[in-house]
Amino acid sequence: MGYGFPAAIGAKLGNPDADVFAISGDGGMQMNIQEFATAVALEIPLTLIVLNNGYLGNVRQWQQMLFDRRYSCTCLTYRRSCQHNCMDPNKKCPKYSPDFVKLAESYDAYGMRITDEKDIPKAFEFARSHKNAPTLLEFIIEREANVAPMVPVGNSLDNMIMEI
Ligand SMILES: Cc1ncc(C[n+]2csc(CCOP(=O)(O)OP(=O)(O)O)c2C)c(N)n1
Numbered sequence: 405m406g407y408g409f410p411a412a413i414g415a416k417l418g419n420p421d422a423d424v425f426a427i428s429g430d431g432g433m434q435m436n437i438q439e440f441a442t443a444v445a446l447e448i449p450l451t452l453i454v455l456n457n458g459y460l461g462n463v464r465q466w467q468q469m470l471f472d473r474r475y476s477c478t479c480l481t482y483r484r485s486c487q488h489n490c491m492d493p494n495k496k497c498p499k500y501s502p503d504f505v506k507l508a509e510s511y512d513a514y515g516m517r518i519t520d521e522k523d524i525p526k527a528f529e530f531a532r533s534h535k536n537a538p539t540l541l542e543f544i545i546e547r548e549a550n551v552a553p554m555v556p557v558g559n560s561l562d563n564m565i566m567e568i
């Protein structure tokens with residue numbers, strides 16, 4: 405986590421003629437978000453693709469599948485005043501936490517939020533049009549979508565779950 409953005413800066417510096425894309429979750433993106441300062445200062449046109457499910461999803465998936473959906477420290481829209489045993493990821497949640505578009509713009513970079521598949525081509529055109537600063541494309545995705553394979557806690561690779 406957090407490796408993609410700085411690695412993409414290095415990739416673009418080493419290959420200035422290549423189009424460089426970094427793909428990250430919303431949690432991973434925040435682990436080195438300060439590298440916006442570097443990319444903006446060096447006028448590096450990267451495309452940052454953030455898949456935003458509002459969770460540290462990989463860990464939430466364990467809690468969901470193996471611990472009866474007892475979510476702990478994985479919901480990125482959690483607030484202290486939330487119901488302790490919240491089971492509804494969409495109920496009264498803050499809409500954006502953080503607002504990645506504002507965050508990108510606050511660094512003098514570009515940002516766009518995509519909530520509809522039909523806007524994907526427009527989003528990449530938006531990114532491609534910027535030649536002197538990074539563009540963050542925030543894709544809002546299904547909150548509780550899961551991924552395979554996964555290794556259950558305390559198990560060996562032999563017990564990997566291959567299908568969700
Ligand atoms: C530096 C670091 N800290 C913690 C982890 C453990 N970890 C693996 S996936 C994950 C959550 C990732 O969340 P996000 O980036 O939002 O992606 P998602 O799983 O939601 O798609 C965590 C905390 C890690 N891999 N690397």
Ligand SMILES: [Mg+2]
Binds near residue numbers: 456461
């Ligand atoms: Mg996530």
